[in-house]
Amino acid sequence: MAVEVRIPTILRQYTGGAKTVEGDGATLSALIDDLETRHPGLRERLLDDGALRKFVNVYLNDEDVRFLDGPGTAVSDGDAVTVLPAVAGGSGAATRPGR
Template structure:
């Protein structure tokens, strides 16, 4: 399955400045593996040392947060858009 992955500004050094790249995989885990195969090092910025999504990184398949779906086992149908979004903290 081919999907498009939206890359946040902070991770674009791994994609040669590209804001959106293509990846293959039937699940989010497979997509991240393919993404890392083509853009070495990016997966380590999305997953922690235990292989789970980093606490301050949100990942969406379509409009759905994968933490409320099947996490890394979330299906990624052909043509889906995967968005990697770093959490923003702060306030007054």
């Protein structure tokens, strides 16, 4: 089973610069384990004690896996997984009066 995984720029150092990689697994967690065999260091950037890291968003075919089964979410041949770093707000300077 081949699942396409889209890698954000910040994690491409673990994929040799590749924007997309392929992996196998019946669940997201198994897919990440499979990716780790070819791209060491990737798992620890995505998972913490088996759960998704707080500042990492993962989408399966455009659905946030946090609203599915998280790392236990089933994946199938032909699925697309997108990894995105979470983005937090700025200083708020643009919304303060007088700015």
